[in-house]
Amino acid sequence: MGTTGRERKIPLLPLRGLLVFPTMVLHLDVGREKSVKALEKAMVDDNLILLATQEEVHLEEPTKEQIFKVGTIAKIKQMLKLPNGTIRVLVEGLKRARIDQFLNEDEYFEVAISELEDEMDEMAEVEALMRSVLRTFEQYIKLSKKVTPETLASVSDIDEPGRLADVITSHLTLKMKDKQNVLEAINVKARLEILLEILNNEREVLELERKIGQRVKKQMEKTQKEYYLREQMKAIQKELGDKEGRAGEVEELRKQLSEFDGPDQVEEKIAKEIDRLEKTPPTSAEGNVIRNYIDWLFSIPWTKVTEDNLDINHAKEVLDEDHYGLEKAKERVLEYLAVQKLVKRLKGPILCLVGPPGVGKTSLARSVARSLGREFVRISLGGVRDEAEIRGHRRTYVGAMPGRVIQGMKTAGTVNPVFLLDEIDKMANDFRGDPAAALLEVLDPNQNDTFSDHYIEEPYDLSKVMFITTANTVHTIPRPLLDRMEMLHIPGYTEIEKLNIAKKYLLPKQMEEHGLAEEQLTVSEEGLLEIIRLYTREAGVRDLNRMMETICRKAAKQIVSDEAQELNVTLETLEELIGKSKFRYGLAETEDQVGACTGLAWTEAGGDTLTIEVAVLPGKGKLTLTGKLGDVMKESAQAAFSYIRSRAEELKIDPDFYEKSDIHIHVPEGAIPKDGPSAGITIATALISALCSTPVSKEVGMTGEITLRGRVLPIGGLKEKSLAAHRAGLKTIIMPKENEKDIDEIPDTVKQDLTFIPVEHLDEVLDKALVIDDGKVTV
Structure with a gap:
């Protein structure tokens, strides 16, 4: 480091946010007490003062440790006291100096300093550096608006490399630390290198700022241009009286978007689609597709929730008010409400109401919605073949x-x-x-919170929905779908239940719909029972409802034509009013029959009775099956036939009967397909009855599958079959022992009139079913 070797004492003036280089002339405003005293001391001596910058700008009273050790000796040219008490000083920088020691810190700073002289290296290198600095400074001036081009001209005339670096640095807006580094560089080559590095960095920053500025400006210009064009379009449309143009449409959609309450990703999607719509020509078909899509996104509920009414007593009242019976289904709904009340948030259960037509599955679902205070929506899946019916179509398709x-x-x-x-x-x-398969995602509580519709594309949350499904039969529902649902079986109504439903629900409703007052039509209880027994034979109440409609129409016609002011329907007037009965009520058979046995069948419309007839004819052992029987039922007949052949001697049947006789098994109503294994014991009993010429009791109905060893296997649908037996007037039901657990599901009114006999083997069936001289045959 170059020094003159000459040390001297000099007052120190700490500068805040300012640094003075040698040869610089500038004004300073001095207000701090210590600084003013330092100036006064300098004026008394030789007008020289050391200007050194303090490290932190915000410090009011810096200590000696907080002042840079290298500063500039300056000559005070002029002093002027301002009205506010500060002193304005004109100073000229002379030389660099280093503080060696602080001599006084009390009234003002006084320091011992060493003057510093510039060190020069090879002039060629310094000359090259000078040119690089000037060239870079020129580029900096072009990018920066803070330095005037005239500055470059004045700087270019400087021949001294050290002074050139000082002057250029003084014109730059830099951090104080960077300027101090230049001031402390005594070696001229090092000073120029530091400055060149600073200039290059500054130039890069300015270049980046310029690029950012241009990008922002371009974006602003584009926005302003779009705004201007939109306003022009609005003005043109206003002049033409066209208020339904694309611009008005887009503006309306944007207004809707500002009020949209939904997920952020859906909001972003709608915004993008509106922008696309805006750019689409009005004549383009694509515009209608985009508009329809936006309308769908707006119209689907994303967050709107109805508050559940979790009052169990209220729900019970509503369900009882709308439906008679259906205890299990009602109980399940009340359980759901109870859990919902405890946990506050429950994934919607998937209930499947299984039962014959007309038992109230759809209306029960409507009542569940009413009891919860929720909205109700119904879609029918009957005949749906296309996956797109569930998941929607891709938007690329027309329509x-x-x-x-x-x-x-x-x-x-x-x-x-x-x-x-x-x-x-x-x-x-x-x-x-x-x-x-597409419904699997809808009905799976672990997946349906992100249900994907091909048209909507955005994931939709179905987890809060309470899904209820209905079905007449379970075996046609695919197993994976069945696995996601909870089955609630609604088998059908007893006579007593139908009577109550007709009195409390069907008749009052039809009277209201046909405009009849309460006193204008009365139907006796005996009359209603007769309609149930002789005019309808069903598991549900649809036919019964139609009969109520018929009665109401007859009453309306008589009242309007002044034939009568009121109509009283009794047992005696029923046939005259609605015609002869359609069905025979009472015993399935009026007397004990040989070779005819009453079986119990399950159908999609509920339970039914099925008479199986057997005729034994002279022949060569041919077995004929008629009545449109399915494969399983044919196999049951073969099994029964084989069992009888194996037990012929014990059953007191000619062991060669299968060689001497043809056997014809027929199930009436031959146009109706019949199938299933549960007719096994019925066919076997009818065969044995025919071969033994022993009658079967007219009071007995039976159901059960048979094996080649005569074992009786369990069946399904016992409740529906029991209701059918009760309707037909049977007194005894023979059933598989393994089905005893199902007896609990049968209504008490039916159990009171029926005797259930559980059996494990065909011998037990024959013991209870065959009649010999008003007694039973013992095998």
């Missing part, structure tokens, strides 16, 4: 629409409705996909 699930949610208007999927057992599949 694309969301699937029925999303359409149902739009209809509901809330995210937590009661959603009824009717006739889930009647879906089919073909080349267009498998709709039942």
Whole structure:
């Protein structure tokens, strides 16, 4: 480091946020007490003062440690006291100096200093550096608006390399630390290198700022241009009186978007689609597709929730008010409410109401919605073959629409409705996909919070929906779909239940719909019972409801034509009013029959009785089966035939009967297909009765599958079969022992009139069913 070797004492003036280089002339405003005293001391001596910068700008009273050790000796040219008490000083920088020691810190700073002289290296290198600095400074001036081009001209005339570096640095807006580094560089080459590095960094920063500025400006210009063009378009449309143009449409959609309450990703999607719509020509067909899509996104409920009414007593009142019976189904709904009340948040259960037509499955779902205070929506899946019916179509197709699930949610208007999927057992599949497989995601509580519709594309939350499905039969529902649902069986109504339903629900409702006052039509209880027994034979109450409609129409006609002011329907007037009965009530058979046995069957419409007849004819052992029997039923007949052959001697049947006789087994109503294993013991009993010429009791109905060893295996649908037996007037039901557990499900009114006999072997069946001289045959 170059020094003159000459040390001297000099007052120190600490500078805040300012640094003075040699040869610089500038004004300083001095206000701090210590600084003013330092100036006064300098004026008394030789007008020289050391200007050194303090490290932190905010310090009011810096200590000696907080002042840079290298500063500039300056000559005070002029002093002027200002009205506010500060002193304005004109100073000229002379030389660099280093503080060696602080001599006084009390009234003002006084320091011992060493003057510093510039050190020069090879002039060629310094000359090259000078040119690089000037060239870079020129580029800096072009990018920066803070330095005037005239500055470059004045700087270019400087020949001294050290002074050139000082002057250029003084014109730059730099951090104080960078300027101090230049001031402390005594070696001229090092000083120019430091400055060149600083200039290069500053130039890069300015270049980046310029690029950012241009990008922002371009974006602003684009926005302003779009705004200007939109305003022009609005003005033109206003002049033409066209208020329905694309611009007005887009503006309306943007207003809707500002009020949209939904997920952020959906909001972003709508915003993008509105921008696309705006850029689409009005004549383009694509515009309608985009508009329809935006409308769907707006119309689907994303967050709107109805508050559940979790009052169990209220729900029970509503369910009892709307439906008679159906205890198990009502109990399940009340359990759901109770759990919901305890946990506050429960994933919607998937209930499947299984039962014959007309037992109130759909209306029960409607009542569940009413009891919860939720919206109700119903879609029918009967005959649905296309997967797109559930998941929707891709938007690339002409006439694309969301699937029925999303359409149902739009209809509901809330995210937590009661959603009824009717006739889930009647879906089919073909080349267009498998709709039942598409329903798996809808009905799986672990997946349906992100249900994906092909049209909507955005994931939709179905987890708050309470899904209820209905079906007439379970065996046509695919197993994976069945696995996701909870079965609630609604088998059908007893006579007593039907009587109450007719009195409390059907007749009053039909009277109201036909405009009849309460006193204008009365139907006796005996009359209603007669209608149930002789005019309807069903598990549900649809036919019964139609009979109530018929009676109401007859009453309305008589009242309007002044034939009568009121109509009283009794047992005696019933036939005259609605015609002769359709069915025979009472015993399935009026007397004990040989070779005819009453079986109990399950159908989709509920239970039914089935008479199996056997005729033994002279022949060569041919077995004939008629009555449109399915494969399983034919196999049951073969099994029964084989069992009888193996037990012929014990049953006191000619062991060669199968060689001498033809046997014909017939099940009446031959046009109706029949199948299933549960007719096994019925066929066997009818065969034995025919071969032994022993009658079967007219009071007995039976159901059960048979094995080649005569064992009786369990069957399904015992409750429905029991109701059918009760309707037919049977007194005794023979059933498999393993089905004893199902007796609990049978209504008490039916159990009172029927005797249930559980059996394990065909011998027990014959013991109870065959009659010899008013007694039973013992095998």
